[in-house]
Amino acid sequence: MSYIKDSIAHLIGNKIPRPSKQQQSAEVQAIYASKRGKLSKADVEAVRHAHKGTFLSKWQKRRWATLILVNMLFVASFYFDVQLVEGALTGARVMGFHFADLNAALQVALAYKHIVLNLVIGIVTVFLMWLLLGGRTFCSWVCPYHLLSEWAEYLHLWLVKKRLIKNHTFNRKVRIVFYVVFALLALVTGYTVFETISPTGILSRALIYGPGLALVWVGLLLLFEIVYSRRAWCRYVCPIGVTYGMVGLLSPVRVKYNAEACHHEGDCRKVCLVPHVLELTIRSGARDVNQDISSDCTRCGMCVDVCPTDSLTYEVKGLSKMLK
Amino acid sequence: MSDNKQPVKRNKRPLTPKRKEQSRREFLRSSVLAVGMVGASMLGYVPVLQGTSLRLRPPGALKTPDDEQQFYASCIKCGQCVQVCPVEAIKLADLLDGFGIGVPYIDAREQACDFSCDGLQCVLACPTGALTHELDYPADTRMGFARLARPKACLAMQGKGFKGQARGADYKGLLRYEEIDRWNPILVSEHPYDLEICDLCVRQCPIEIRINQCEAAESEKTEQPVARVAQQMGNACPPKHAITLEPVESEDGVMRMKPVVQEGCVGCGVCEMICPVESAAIVVDLDVTADTVKES
Numbered sequence: 001m002s003y004i005k006d007s008i009a010h011l012i013g014n015k016i017p018r019p020s021k022q023q024q025s026a027e028v029q030a031i032y033a034s035k036r037g038k039l040s041k042a043d044v045e046a047v048r049h050a051h052k053g054t055f056l057s058k059w060q061k062r063r064w065a066t067l068i069l070v071n072m073l074f075v076a077s078f079y080f081d082v083q084l085v086e087g088a089l090t091g092a093r094v095m096g097f098h099f100a101d102l103n104a105a106l107q108v109a110l111a112y113k114h115i116v117l118n119l120v121i122g123i124v125t126v127f128l129m130w131l132l133l134g135g136r137t138f139c140s141w142v143c144p145y146h147l148l149s150e151w152a153e154y155l156h157l158w159l160v161k162k163r164l165i166k167n168h169t170f171n172r173k174v175r176i177v178f179y180v181v182f183a184l185l186a187l188v189t190g191y192t193v194f195e196t197i198s199p200t201g202i203l204s205r206a207l208i209y210g211p212g213l214a215l216v217w218v219g220l221l222l223l224f225e226i227v228y229s230r231r232a233w234c235r236y237v238c239p240i241g242v243t244y245g246m247v248g249l250l251s252p253v254r255v256k257y258n259a260e261a262c263h264h265e266g267d268c269r270k271v272c273l274v275p276h277v278l279e280l281t282i283r284s285g286a287r288d289v290n291q292d293i294s295s296d297c298t299r300c301g302m303c304v305d306v307c308p309t310d311s312l313t314y315e316v317k318g319l320s321k322m323l324k
Numbered sequence: 325m326s327d328n329k330q331p332v333k334r335n336k337r338p339l340t341p342k343r344k345e346q347s348r349r350e351f352l353r354s355s356v357l358a359v360g361m362v363g364a365s366m367l368g369y370v371p372v373l374q375g376t377s378l379r380l381r382p383p384g385a386l387k388t389p390d391d392e393q394q395f396y397a398s399c400i401k402c403g404q405c406v407q408v409c410p411v412e413a414i415k416l417a418d419l420l421d422g423f424g425i426g427v428p429y430i431d432a433r434e435q436a437c438d439f440s441c442d443g444l445q446c447v448l449a450c451p452t453g454a455l456t457h458e459l460d461y462p463a464d465t466r467m468g469f470a471r472l473a474r475p476k477a478c479l480a481m482q483g484k485g486f487k488g489q490a491r492g493a494d495y496k497g498l499l500r501y502e503e504i505d506r507w508n509p510i511l512v513s514e515h516p517y518d519l520e521i522c523d524l525c526v527r528q529c530p531i532e533i534r535i536n537q538c539e540a541a542e543s544e545k546t547e548q549p550v551a552r553v554a555q556q557m558g559n560a561c562p563p564k565h566a567i568t569l570e571p572v573e574s575e576d577g578v579m580r581m582k583p584v585v586q587e588g589c590v591g592c593g594v595c596e597m598i599c600p601v602e603s604a605a606i607v608v609d610l611d612v613t614a615d616t617v618k619e620s
Contacts, residue, residue: 078407091451092400098451108452111397116453119400124462138473171354181362189369190397193424196368197361201401205416207428209403214419217364236354237361 007295007297011245013173028289044265051308059301089204098122101242110186135248138298145199152222168229170236179239180310248295255293259286262311268303331506368422368525372498377421379429384455385544389611399454401426408618411498411509413437439511439530440500466613468591476522479522480581486522489513490600525595531566577585
């Protein structure tokens with residue numbers, strides 16, 4: 001229950017307060033107490049050094065490969081007319097089975113105020129798929145904008161390091177405001193307003209059906225992220241992330257945090273798209289020795305890769321237990 | 325566990341003036357972001373209100389001649405209709421169409437819908453009902469309505485014939501010529517004509533072609549069991565003519581042939597596509613359909 005509560009708090013942009021001692025289990029308190037005064041900077045450097053990864057880390061490689069493969073399947077399927085994956089990311093037929101992007105389907109349903117059976121089938125299929133795979137997994141493993149945004153992020157971080165620009169944060173609550181506003185706009189105007197500016201749809205269509213003027217808009221978004229605010233679209237705007245975050249509430253695929261070996265040095269939060277989900281890794285931030293990262297997490301695995309103490313790992317709830 | 329050391333709750337600590345200023349600025353920035361993004365998306369209303377996003381839509385599009393709201397609303401912008409079209413007539417609209425972005429349309433002059441898929445494949449492919457499943461045959465379609473916009477440019481009206489490639493050698497448009505290939509459309513440029521009087525708009529009209537086939541089948545009246553395709557074609561016999569070539573007296577008193585658009589026109593745009601004059605003498609109007617023409 002607390003997982004769902006935490007996840008909803010993160011999805012609507014609330015901060016989860018640091019747990020009080022009463023909220024913490026005795027075990028985790030003992031762990032925190034045993035670390036007091038024992039973690040030095042030299043220790044962190046030592047474990048970091050031992051952990052040193054390659055330029056593209058393990059999960060990042062797998063993720064980029066998956067993302068490119070999925071999008072190329074759409075492209076190749078149309079280009080060679082093999083009808084394997086027809087359509088685009090907003091709506092598709094995979095070997096004849098209907099798939100509908102949940103947020104696009106929501107926009108259509110609200111604007112059109114009517115849902116045909118094929119769309120219901122598409123919604124249920126995709127809902128079940130992401131329920132099994134983690135919800136916001138869509139964002140980091142499939143969404144083409146995510147990949148471009150990741151590259152833009154490297155540029156942004158380099159510019160920040162060079163002190164040429166400064167990062168500007170927004171209030172995270174603004175994302176849920178966007179979610180409600182775009183839902184209401186679809187309902188009231190009768191147009192799928194969000195689709196007009198959705199870089200996910202624009203990019204997917206551009207890849208499959210050829211580029212257009214709409215790519216200028218995507219370029220502007222990337223530019224905004226590079227020079228003004230790190231990962232602004234995914235962090236503060238995109239309603240697709242909220243939709244899939246809600247699917248992830250009940251998903252067994254999560255990232256698990258184990259407080260035992262953690263140095264609390266915060267490397268994970270530095271690479272994370274949604275660092276608020278990792279606030280429990282701050283010392284005394286966890287309620288229990290093992291705690292799952294909330295469903296606003298995109299399961300991208302950057303923290304899993306970067307963590308020098310392997311305190312963050314992928315888990316499949318239920319399955320991990322069965323495998324033990 | 326003793327709670328003596330428990331500090332005052334962090335969020336209860338009063339904010340420093342600097343922190344206060346930071347959060348005030350963040351709030352302002354966030355408000356500007358919200359207004360900016362929603363504003364940007366609402367710019368999509370402009371082409372819709374101006375009517376510049378009105379276009380020829382694929383068969384079965386959920387719209388009235390002057391209101392495409394239902395079509396934009398129900399379309400999930402996936403392009404599955406694009407993928408199934410054998411003549412690649414369907415394209416997806418770009419950013420300048422505002423809310424119509426990603427919605428399918430047809431540029432008839434470049435490539436019209438000639439119904440060479442036989443079964444309205446785009447309608448069958450549509451996952452959301454934006455192309456309604458309520459129509460069964462090409463003749464049920466209401467895309468627009470053809471009009472002889474420039475009668476003086478019309479070759480038939482000038483008493484002229486036509487010889488050669490209808491749209492020149494470089495034209496990439498496709499049409500299905502059943503007498504050449506029943507199943508696959510070919511390049512129009514690979515099918516030159518030699519006509520005493522230009523009747524391309526009538527000759528290539530998919531509705532007229534089907535009526536001719538039906539009449540031929542009717543006149544043959546074979547005793548043999550009818551093949552399934554032929555049977556379907558029988559069912560699909562268009563009830564009304566779409567376009568005919570009729571003799572009229574022109575201004576100089578000479579009898580000339582004139583293409584006359586009839587009640588059965590569905591607005592597919594093939595006449596506009598095939599018309600050899602630049603720019604086309606016959607065009608498809610979007611603000612009328614066979615139904616509204618009947619009423620007025």
